[in-house]
Amino acid sequence: MTRQPENKSADNSAANLKSDDSALIRELALLLDETSLTEIEIERAGLRVRVARNITVSAAMPASFQPAAAVAPAAGADLAKHPGVVPSPMVGTAYWAPEPGAKPFIDVGTKVSAGQTLLIIEAMKTMNQIPSPRAGTVTQILVEDGQPVEFGEPLVIIE
Numbered sequence: 001m002t003r004q005p006e007n008k009s010a011d012n013s014a015a016n017l018k019s020d021d022s023a024l025i026r027e028l029a030l031l032l033d034e035t036s037l038t039e040i041e042i043e044r045a046g047l048r049v050r051v052a053r054n055i056t057v058s059a060a061m062p063a064s065f066q067p068a069a070a071v072a073p074a075a076g077a078d079l080a081k082h083p084g085v086v087p088s089p090m091v092g093t094a095y096w097a098p099e100p101g102a103k104p105f106i107d108v109g110t111k112v113s114a115g116q117t118l119l120i121i122e123a124m125k126t127m128n129q130i131p132s133p134r135a136g137t138v139t140q141i142l143v144e145d146g147q148p149v150e151f152g153e154p155l156v157i158i159e
Contacts (some may be wrong), residue, residue, distance in 0.1 A: 024049060038126060079142060079154045086133060086156045088149045092123035096145040104145075106156070110138045118156050121149065132158060 028040050028051040039052035079085060088094070096104035096119055105117050112118065112132045120127045136158040143155050 021047070021049070025051060079140075079157065080152075082154070082157055084136065084139070084157045084159045085154045086118060086130070086158060088121065088151060088153045088155050089130065090121055090123050090128065091151050092121040092128070092149060094143045094145070094147050094149045094155065095120050095122065095127075096141075106138050106141070108138055108141060112136060112138060112158060119143075130155065134158060 024042075024044075028042065028049065031037070032040055032051060032053055037053075039050065041048065041050040043049075080087070096106075098105070098120065105119055106112060113135045114132055116132045117129045118132050118138075119130050121130055122128070138156055139159050140157040141155075142157065143149055143153070149155065
């Protein structure tokens with residue numbers, strides 16, 4: 001009785017599949033770097049691959065830095081009713097700049113256009129740009145850099 005060779009094609013196809021998976025993951029990781037996305041997910045032929053990047057943001061404030069605008073807690077209720085207030089659309093942590101040490105998106109006195117980024121709010125490890133709802137001049141910044149904010153909390157006043 002002669003011995004038949006084992007079926008090597010199944011082993012080769014498994015090796016090719018692992019190689020293809022590796023190449024796909026590397027390609028997705030490069031795409032994350034090129035586009036500055038934090039995560040990407042793709043489903044192809046029943047295979048779902050999700051690649052995500054961990055982003056940690058730490059806010060460092062220079063010792064000589066003075067806040068742009070200070071608000072008394074009692075005035076907070078009055079500011080929420082101000083016609084130019086921009087409320088927080090979510091719960092998270094507000095940051096004035098895209099990264100620690102970078103120039104803030106806005107300062108008091110900055111003229112902004114509708115859609116211009118005012119600040120970012122980190123929620124669930126995702127950075128969300130908060131756009132200006134209208135054009136005008138920033139008269140007050142009501143949150144500190146790195147401050148936790150609640151839904152509906154006044155962030156900025158634009159007149």
